[in-house]
Amino acid sequence: MNSALTPLQLAQAGLLAPNGLDVQDLSRTLDAVMAHAVDAADLYLQNSRHESWSLEGGIVRSSSFSRDQGFGLRALDQDQSAFAFSQQISHARLLEAAASVRAIARQGGEGRAAIAAHPSLGHPARYDTQDPLASRDAQAKIALLERIDRQARALDSRVSEVNASLNCAHETILVMRQDGRLVADVRPMLRLSVFVIVTRGNQRESASSGIGGRFTFDAVTEETLDATLRQVVDEALIKLDAQPSPSGEMAVVIGPGWPGMLLHEAVGHGFEGDFTRQGSSIYSGRIGQQVAAAGVTIVDNGTLPGHCGSLTVDDEGEASQETVLIENGILRGFMQDGMNARLSGVAPTGNGRRQSYAHLPMPRMTNTYMRAGISDPQEIIASVKSGLYLANLGSGQVDIVSGRFTFQSALAYRIENGRLGAPVKGATLTGHGPEVMQRISMVGNDLALDPGFATCGKAGQNVPVCVGQPTLKVDRLLVGGTA
Amino acid sequence: MNNLFPHDQAGLDAITAALLDAARRHGATDAVASVSENKGQTAHLRQGRIRALSREVSCGLSLAVYIGQRQGHTHSTDFTPDSLEEMARAACAIAQHTQEDPFAGLPDTDALCKTPLDLDLYHPWEPDSETLVTLARQIEEGIADWPEAASDGAWASAGQSQVRLANSRGFSAGYAQSYHGFTASVLAARDDIRCREFWHEGGRRQGELPAAKQIGAQAAGRAISLLDQRPIASGEFPVLFDARSAISLLQHLCQAISGRPLYMKTSFLGERFGQPIFPEHIDVIEDPFIPGALASQPFDTEGISASRRVLVESGVLRGALLGQYSARRLGLPVTGNAGGNTNVQIASRLTRPDDDLAAMLRKLGTGLMVTNLSGEGARLINGDYSRAARGFWVERGEIRHAVDGVTIAGNLLEMWQSIAAIGADTFVSGAFSTGSILLSRMHVASR
Structure with missing residues (x-):
């Protein structure tokens, strides 16, 4: 070619x-x-x-x-x-x-x-x-x-x-x-x-x-x-060699990269302009408010070269961009397609996406991740007396109306006295997105993006996306297991 | 009957025949072609505004070719002669590169469906868009009757499709089917508590659908009942899955006895055939031939007719769900399940006609009734189960309050074996049919 x-x-x-x-x-x-x-x-x-x-x-x-x-x-x-x-x-x-x-x-x-057609180039x-x-x-x-x-x-x-x-x-x-x-x-x-x-x-x-x-x-x-x-x-x-997962509320350290799917589910969907305009998102009308702990900055960025969620232009022809959703804990903006931007009186953000010609466009995420913080990941683990380290994540789901999310661990370890202990299996983490965002007490300096297998489903339409985060500490999260 | 599709069955037969002929010319020793045409429309409303009026006319054409034990597949949406030629050429080119697979190939001719049954699957309905919008409005009227509820979407849809399947050993058959449905999504709010619930019902005949208004009322009633939420203590309790959420327990079973997980050895049931996996009072039946049912089919995607049979008999696992490839690979008889299970029903011999939900709550006594599950926390490789749940806390057979954000955990095998009762409150969703299911105990984790 x-x-x-x-x-x-x-x-x-x-x-x-x-x-x-x-x-x-x-x-x-x-x-x-x-x-x-x-x-x-x-x-x-x-x-x-x-x-x-x-x-x-x-x-x-x-x-x-x-x-x-x-x-x-x-x-x-x-x-x-x-x-x-x-x-x-x-x-x-x-x-x-x-x-x-x-x-x-x-x-x-x-x-x-x-x-008259006028091509938009460059x-x-x-x-x-x-x-x-x-x-x-x-x-x-x-x-x-x-x-x-x-x-x-x-x-x-x-x-x-x-x-x-x-x-x-x-x-x-x-x-x-x-x-x-x-x-x-x-x-x-x-x-x-x-x-x-x-x-x-x-x-x-x-x-x-x-x-x-x-x-x-x-x-x-x-x-x-x-x-x-x-x-x-x-x-x-x-x-x-994994043991049954412990149950109950505990401190959870979430590893970098793919576990950023947590953010995608618990925060990302609630920042999509259709939900925010209709008032079905818990984040509707909260621009300028403190919605996450200080130190937490989350962006949607379609401009990263070559990632799964990257777009030169979205499916409505808008150039992709970096949109700051949360900056140091403060809600800054939402992700928009053309229609929702127009109805909300804001500019489109390059998030109008569709699975194919057979589907209607909607506000969708591109590459959504938390920016790096300042903590050494080892320090974060060392700060936990007793809890769980989530090294890899299974699949997740969120109810944007209640803010509740659920996801499964693919690989997790107990943390005992600041050290990684035995691997555990079958842990389900559930929480309330906005609450969890307020309970993030440490953000690592090790931002990583997922290696490129994320797909996001919404209203029956699948689009490729990318998620990411640095190592994070959530002070309390509900873990469901059999031990 | 008037043909609503771009082609009639004879026209589809001509397309598959041309495709099979092209495959043969490009060197295929065997081939199978399938074609489908779909036609449908949906009105989607939200709070009186039309979110989308959509009209769908679509089609698809698939070809699998075999060159000896090698295979290649192509798909297209273009039925022109040039496209058929290109599909056959590309599939045969791919097949040259794939490796010999001793289990690949068409089903034995003896196994193919001889006389496809008419299963009463096709009752076309093509309303104009105003009719669908009116029905969607009625769904929203059902929601408006509830003060704390608001519509988050109402959908009325009508759809029909037809398929034709043909292979190079002379099989060629097709059938048409219809599906029409109503869906309501409801937001309910009281103080700080907000929740969403949905309800859907569909069927093959427009005439058998419940009143549209009732769908909205059902979703709204369920959403509002979930507002009175209070925390519960963690612990081990009996758990009642209401009939709609109990469907998931049947889905996990069907996934775990499907061909691919069995031959890949990724199913925890792989070594359990002939052994009890449920209590003795439980049977699970598959029946592809229930007239008008939503997963009925005269033959599967390879042209094989399944038959009514027991998957689980008196608690003992008897049947797997196999297409031709997995059957050959496992050395078992094919069951006509290429493309998945047909209608599956779980039943208990202990169920009495008056075992409605109230009776099941009395059997539960004190524990959790689950109405919604989320998360994909059922691991088929070992049966480990951990999912987030929503529902109601029940004491001495009476609902006390709603519960959200708890997780229930266990192992599927232990869960199935602990089924104490199945209700007479039968619910059918797609292929699956069950009453509410009472498990004698599960781990429940709460904040």
Whole structure:
């Protein structure tokens, strides 16, 4: 692929020309929608190619390739939307969709002038447009998975099964708005995931991890791969000796990186502009208030190069940015898409995202993390007399209305007299997000982002995200276990 | 009957036949093609405003090819002849690279469904958008009757789909189905306590749906009952899962007896076949052929008909859920479960017709009734279970107050074995059907 072409040129070549369309046809579609009494409209075209290879039982036994394309057309009347999508990008389907979304229009049309497209260019690119599918041939992809299998088994004789999979995606989007703004983006994604099972006698444990981002194979170094495999195998082996988790309220030290999913769940969703505008978030209307302990600063930053949540532009064509959500404990701002920003009287923040052309955009997180503090992580552990160290996190959930969250430990240890003690399993941590944010008493200097396997689900739509944090100490958190 | 889809079944058959033919020309020794078409619409309201009126027309086409024991898969949404050719070419190219898998391949022809049953799955409903908006408004009217509740969303939807499956050994069959439903999401608030609850009901016929207003009222009533929250002490107590939350206990069972976890040895039930995993009074039945039921199907995604059978008989684990690949790999007979379980029901022989929720609360005595669970804290590899729960504290058979933010923990095997009773208050959600389930004790952790 010729990377000298701009995303807009690539989008025109990939989405319009093969379907016999040009930018005029997009304008005409929006004209047809705007001839009715609606406030705003946008047309989103997308194509994607996806390839996956998976290894289990020592062989790469299956692979799949898929292609998808389509458009979604939305008409907005204040907070009300009508939406139609099609998997065929054609004149006829665009006009059908335009007729269908008029359902939302108030009585009477306003007969506006025709919409002229004006391309919006020059957004700083947060990733290359290179296609990860094409960046290696099939043999190289298979060899990579085989190497993972061999190497994981070689690390310990108790490794009894390895699953490794490789997912590559390449998508192009083109979005045009009723004011003529036309924006394109070309997005790569590569994700490598590893799952191991270890067996000792009739006891089995497992662990998983991965590497991912908006990049091609060149970004996956041997060192990263080795470290990932070592960590996954170690985690599974440690679990073989894990004891039942203690129960009750206790001090919890949360390790850096992936456990930042806690913030994503307990804080992040409550900062999304749809929930805050509707008043369903506990953080609604609290800008300027102290909502976390001093020393806690949390940002959403779509501009990090090549991370899973990074975006050059969001799915409404807004440039991504860094948005400070909480600064030294004070609530500073929310994440917005175009509609919620407009209705809330604030600027959009580049958080308008959608799973695909078949879904409506919503305010969504990108890369959301807590900034580093000043404490040495060892000091943080040493400060706890009796508690839990959460080294790795399982999955989590939050009820943004009550603020309650739940998540499972993947790997945890007891802390006794300031030292890590026995590993424990089966711990469930539950808490009230806003309360926990006030109980953070130490923030480490070791900020890390997750290695690239996070996906966030909201209202049935999944989008890739990134989470992160430094080591943290929460003075009291409820741990549910069986001991 | 009027055909609502872009193609009729004969048209879909022509597409799958062309795709199989292209696969053969590109070197496939065997192939299976499936195609689906979906059509639906949803009205989503929130507090009287239309959040979204959406119309969906979508389709998908999948091809799996085998070249000897190697396989490749492709998916597309484009039915044009060029696209079919490209799919076949790409799948065969992939299959050249994958490694030989002795268990790969089509099902034996004998195992394939001969005469697909008509299971009464298709009752299309294509209302105009005003009708759906009106129904969503009625859902919100059901919420408005409750002073402390507000709508956080009401959805009315209508949908239909059809599939066709064909393979290179002569199988070709298809069927259509419909699903229409109402959903309410409710916010309730009193002083500092806020909570959200939802309710959903759906069915294959529009006519069998409950009144829309009732869905809103049900969600609102449940949300408000959760406002009277008080803390409880940690400890070991009997726990009653209400029928809706008890569905999860059946889901964990079905996951743990599915092919992949069994052959990957990641299921704690792998060595438990033929052994008791529930008390003797419990049976679990799978039935793919219940007319009109939500998980009924004439054949699975490989063309095999399952049959009504016991998964758990008098507490003893008897059946696994296997597609062709896992069956071959495990050396067991295929059960027609490629694509998962069909309708599954758990029942106790001790259940009496008058064992309604009130009777189950009396059996619980003093302990916790769980109505909502969150977190994915059931680990299939060893059965360890730890999830966050919401519900009610019950004393001497009477609800005292709501409880939130507690965790319940145990091991699934011990939990199942401690089932003391199943209520007659049967609830069906998708594929699963159960009454409320009483466990004799669990660890409950509270603040």
